[in-house]
Amino acid sequence: MKDRKVVCRCEDLTEEEIVHAIELGYDDLESLKRFTGATTGPCQGKGCLMHILRILSQKTGKSVDEIGVTTQRQPVNPVPLYILAAKKGDEE
Amino acid sequence: MKVAVIGGGVAGLSAAYFLAKSGVNVKVFEQKYLLYGASGRNSGGLTVQFNSEPLIRLAKRTLELYDSIQSEVGFNFLLRRDGYVKIAGEGEESELKKEVEFQRRNGVNVELMEPEFVRELFPDINTFAFSVASYYADGGVVFPWPVVWGLAKGCRELGVEVYDYTPANVELKGNELVVKANGESYKVDYVINAAGAWSDEISKQVGVELGNKVYREEICVTESLKPYVDPYIMDISTGVYFSQSMRGEIVGGILGSETTTLETKASLDFLTSYAKRITELVPKLRGMAILRQWAGLYDVGRNGIPVIGETKVKGFIQLNGFGRHGMSLALAAGEGVAELITKGKSSIIEPFKP
Numbered sequence: 001m002k003d004r005k006v007v008c009r010c011e012d013l014t015e016e017e018i019v020h021a022i023e024l025g026y027d028d029l030e031s032l033k034r035f036t037g038a039t040t041g042p043c044q045g046k047g048c049l050m051h052i053l054r055i056l057s058q059k060t061g062k063s064v065d066e067i068g069v070t071t072q073r074q075p076v077n078p079v080p081l082y083i084l085a086a087k088k089g090d091e092e
Numbered sequence: 093m094k095v096a097v098i099g100g101g102v103a104g105l106s107a108a109y110f111l112a113k114s115g116v117n118v119k120v121f122e123q124k125y126l127l128y129g130a131s132g133r134n135s136g137g138l139t140v141q142f143n144s145e146p147l148i149r150l151a152k153r154t155l156e157l158y159d160s161i162q163s164e165v166g167f168n169f170l171l172r173r174d175g176y177v178k179i180a181g182e183g184e185e186s187e188l189k190k191e192v193e194f195q196r197r198n199g200v201n202v203e204l205m206e207p208e209f210v211r212e213l214f215p216d217i218n219t220f221a222f223s224v225a226s227y228y229a230d231g232g233v234v235f236p237w238p239v240v241w242g243l244a245k246g247c248r249e250l251g252v253e254v255y256d257y258t259p260a261n262v263e264l265k266g267n268e269l270v271v272k273a274n275g276e277s278y279k280v281d282y283v284i285n286a287a288g289a290w291s292d293e294i295s296k297q298v299g300v301e302l303g304n305k306v307y308r309e310e311i312c313v314t315e316s317l318k319p320y321v322d323p324y325i326m327d328i329s330t331g332v333y334f335s336q337s338m339r340g341e342i343v344g345g346i347l348g349s350e351t352t353t354l355e356t357k358a359s360l361d362f363l364t365s366y367a368k369r370i371t372e373l374v375p376k377l378r379g380m381a382i383l384r385q386w387a388g389l390y391d392v393g394r395n396g397i398p399v400i401g402e403t404k405v406k407g408f409i410q411l412n413g414f415g416r417h418g419m420s421l422a423l424a425a426g427e428g429v430a431e432l433i434t435k436g437k438s439s440i441i442e443p444f445k446p
Contacts, residue, residue, distance in 0.1 A: 042315055085371045
């Protein structure tokens with residue numbers, strides 16, 4: 001259990017799982033993100049992207065610059081639907 | 093025989109998969125990563141509720157193929173057949189009724205239902221927000237990503253080269269088709285143009301006018317909930333649709349509109365329009381937060397239907413124009429194109445020839 005290194009808390013992913021996905025051939029950031037779900041949970045990558053980049057860089061030998069980053073999807077922080085649905089002048 | 097497929101989406105990979113099963117030498121060229129195009133950006137709705145007999149046939153066959161392919165390639169597509177429900181307000185009631193009559197005449201087991209019935213399927217729906225529903229019990233939702241991964245895996249195991257991050261250009265030299273990619277030239281007997289929103293571009297390279305229209309559509313997801321929305325729900329009055337993914341997110345969007353730029357920027361306008369309608373349809377979702385949003389591009393054939401078949405350029409085959417229904421149609425279309433190439437004829441795709 002002490003070897004279980006969690007690198008993505010939202011999707012409960014360990015370093016081992018990321019490495020396994022890379023070994024399966026999901027070895028570019030966009031594919032790795034989608035296959036594992038890393039960076040797509042509530043933190044939207046704020047907590048995990050750096051870990052994912054590090055592991056990917058170590059496994060593939062590519063520099064972090066070469067790997068790049070994924071598209072940052074809006075919103076930056078989660079926004080409740082009632083706020084988005086509010087009309088001008090609505091109170092809450 | 094050598095075949096090059098342009099586009100690593102559901103359509104192209106399906107064609108490649110069935111060709112490879114017949115022993116054909118196939119290469120697939122994807123300009124970006126697999127899932128970059130519409131096959132990786134859609135909401136996974138599966139239905140046969142279409143307005144023409146050939147489309148219904150294609151959709152029925154595609155539904156069958158999901159079952160066989162996922163066991164053949166050993167990949168779970170996370171497919172649920174919990175029903176596909178179209179709902180409509182008073183303004184679109186007669187349109188939906190006509191559609192249901194047409195589909196029933198064509199052997200589709202679709203039923204016209206009262207709002208109360210939809211509430212039995214999904215208790216949180218607001219029955220005052222629509223007046224009638226069309227229910228297709230065998231429809232549902234598939235997770236598009238594993239479909240693409242599974243097809244790619246199946247292809248590779250059959251010896252297909254699937255190149256990602258590899259833009260390709262097609263050239264016509266005399267009567268010969270040549271695909272240029274990876275800094276190399278590949279002479280092929282057939283080129284399958286399955287490039288989705290980029291199909292026009294590919295088609296022009298060999299002098300074939302395709303004229304597909306490009307649409308841009310936006311989708312968003314909420315944080316995850318325990319599974320509780322079973323069917324895929326599509327409101328034809330406002331174009332708003334939603335379902336729940338196997339990860340628990342409520343995935344929803346609004347029908348797209350035509351665009352002239354191939355851009356996938358997401359907009360706040362979409363998010364506020366969607367939020368307004370989804371909270372009318374399902375008031376309990378008000379407190380749920382939107383986690384992420386994105387946009388995607390798809391192409392619609394010139395006549396509003398897919399374009400599938402050989403063009404005036406011998407060996408150049410169109411497999412595009414599926415609109416927002418690629419997940420419901422493209423597997424069978426790919427199978428049809430493989431049949432066309434290996435047997436010279438395929439009746440299921442015949443009505444869609446360019």
